[in-house]
Amino acid sequence: MRSLIVVESMFGNTRAVADAVADGLASAGPVTVLDLADAPPAPHVDVDLLVVGAPTHAFSLSRPNTRHAAEQQGAQHRDRGLREWLANLSPCLPGTFATAFTTRIPKKFVPGSAAKAATRRLERHGYRAAAPPEDFFVLDTAGPLRAGELERATAWGQRLAASVPDRPLKGEAR
Ligand SMILES: Cc1cc2nc3c(=O)[nH]c(=O)nc-3n(C[C@H](O)[C@H](O)[C@H](O)COP(=O)(O)O)c2cc1C
Numbered sequence: 001m002r003s004l005i006v007v008e009s010m011f012g013n014t015r016a017v018a019d020a021v022a023d024g025l026a027s028a029g030p031v032t033v034l035d036l037a038d039a040p041p042a043p044h045v046d047v048d049l050l051v052v053g054a055p056t057h058a059f060s061l062s063r064p065n066t067r068h069a070a071e072q073q074g075a076q077h078r079d080r081g082l083r084e085w086l087a088n089l090s091p092c093l094p095g096t097f098a099t100a101f102t103t104r105i106p107k108k109f110v111p112g113s114a115a116k117a118a119t120r121r122l123e124r125h126g127y128r129a130a131a132p133p134e135d136f137f138v139l140d141t142a143g144p145l146r147a148g149e150l151e152r153a154t155a156w157g158q159r160l161a162a163s164v165p166d167r168p169l170k171g172e173a174r
Contacts, residue, residue: 001029001164004047008036008054008082010067010075013143014103017136018053020150021101024157025049028164036085037078044090049097049130049164052118054082056104056135059112061086073141082114086121097164098127099134101156106137106146130164131156 003025009015015035022031029048036054057066061083071077092098100118115133123129134156137146 001049001161001166002047003029003031003049003051003161004045005031005033005051005053006036006039006082006085007033007052008062008078008085010055010062010070010078011142013138013145014053014055014101016145016150017101017103017153018051020153021051021053021157021160024154024159025051025161027158028161036080036082039085041080041085041088045096046093047096048166049099049160050092050122050127051099051101051130051160052082052086052122053101053103054114054118056102056112056114059110060117061114070141075142082118086118086125089121089125092126094126096127097130098122099130099132099160101134101136101153103136103138103145105140130160 005018007015007018018033022033025031062081067078100115102113102115113135119133136149
């Protein structure tokens, strides 16, 4: 199984989670982790599993104004986020699986998750859900990640690896 993880990260926490998910997926086959800053703007994805990750900003995927606010708090400059990348994504090849994760602050009664917003967009492009969207937690805006989150991310990657069936041989229906 070939997997691609595309990750948006401004302070580095979501990127660390992406690398931990990749460790979990690696048992099932090759995994590429692509920083959104280096990803092609109009992507054509040809893998068995696409995983996208992004920080939750203002209850959803980041926007130019929230990225600017993050930058004001010391984050790296980013011209675009997962919202823009997903808007330009080509329709998926039939039977391609996908899922999404986010990092966010574990505040009770604060709704919204970039992973849920990304999942809705993946569904619109025709991707099949490999797993429900998953949230990983940071203790503050710039991090750090809550203790145990990287281990949880690797375990999530392992479960993903086990849940996606191998791509069928040519001519065989999935
Ligand atoms: C402008 C801005 C808005 C944010 N809004 C939310 C929010 O609505 N809910 C939440 O749980 N965390 C929110 N956060 C915290 C981010 O989720 C946190 O900065 C992120 O997980 C860090 O990931 P990164 O290190 O990959 O950038 C916000 C952060 C910023 C900078």
